[in-house]
Amino acid sequence: MLNQIVKNLILIKQDFVKNYSGSAHIQEVIPFQPSKEFPIAEDHLNLLHYFAKQNPIYFNSFEQQIAGISCTVYEGDINEHWLNSIKHGTSCQPFYPTWIMSAYIMAFFAKQLGYSELVDIGSGDGRIAFCGTFLKLISHSIEIDDVLVKLQDTLCQSTHQNFHPKCEDALEFDYSKIKLIHPVFFIGGLPQMGGDVLATNIIDKINSMPDLKNNTCIVFAGTHSKRHLSGNLENGGWSTLIEKHNLDVIDTISLPTVWTFDQEIETPYIYTKFK
DSSP states (O other): OHHHHHHHHHHHHHHHHHHOOOOOSEEEEEESSOOSSSOOOHHHHHHHHHHHHHOTTEEEEEEEEETTEEEEEEEEOOHHHHHHHTTSTTOOSOOOOBOHHHHHHHHHHHHHTTOOEEEEETOTTOHHHHHHHHTTOEEEEEESOHHHHHHHHHHHHHHTOOOOEEEOOTTTOOGGGGOOSSEEEEEOSOGGGTHHHHHHHHHHHHHTOHHHHTTOEEEEEOOOOTTTOSSOOGGGGTHHHHHHTTEEEEEEEEEOBGGGTTSSSOEEEEEEEEO
16 A cells, blocks of 8 residues: 555656646645545545644645646745754754655554654654654654744644654754654754764664664665765665664655655655664
8 A cells, every 4th residue: 555655646746746837935745535546544634634734834725636636735935944944053954844745654654664653853843753643653853943843832732743842952862761662763864964973873872772772763864866965876875874883774765855846756765774
C-alpha cells in the first residue's frame, strides 16, 4: 500500500507542477478523499486537511482534478518564518517544509517498522511530529526558533494533537529527559547545509545511551540534485556519514517537498539503523 501511495503522490506532484499557474510562495496538494490510488484511513486524511486549514502559513485553498484524482491545493507563504529561522547561529537549514502528505508517509513508514516514539529534529511547524501523534507514536518536536514553536503550540491546541513542541537547540538538548525506548529520529537539514554536524551530534548522544543504540532509527533528508552536492550523491549525500558511524540503510523513500517543487526529482529520506 505504501509504495502505491508514494508512486501516486509523485505522479500528482509532477502533473500539478506542469499545470500550476499560480504565484504563491509555496504550494502543495492533498487528496480530497480516500480512493484506490490513496487507500488512506478517512480520519487520517481529514486530520491532514485540518492541519493545513488551521496552519496560518496557508492563505488559500481550492479543489482541483490532478492526474484524474480529486485534490485540494493549499497555497501559502513562509517568508516570515524563513527569515526567523535563519537568525539562529546553530540552525542547520532555513524553514522549508516537506509536504504534509509526505510527512504522513514518513511517519506511517516508521510506524510500520515498529518504532514507538518519534523525535523530529528541526521540526519547523511540527508536521512530521503531528502525523506521528495520530498514528499512535509518542512524538517530540525539537525546534530552535521560538516563533515556529509558538506556531506549533497553536496547532497542537487547534488540532487537539499534542506532539510536545520544545524550543531547544538540538545540539544541546538532553534526550535522556524524554525517556525513549524504541525511537525514530528525523534529522532536519541537508548534509552540505550543516545537517552532517547536527546528525553527528545526535548519533554521539545516542551512542552515549547504550540501551537506546540498538533500538533506534535515524532518518536523513537527502538530495539527488548535483547542484546541491558536488561530491558523492549516494544515499542522498549521506553515504560518508553512514559509513563512518556504521549504519545500515533500511530503505529510502523519495517524496515531494517545498524545496523540490520546481524540480523533476524528489527529496530522498534515508531510513537507517545501527549495525
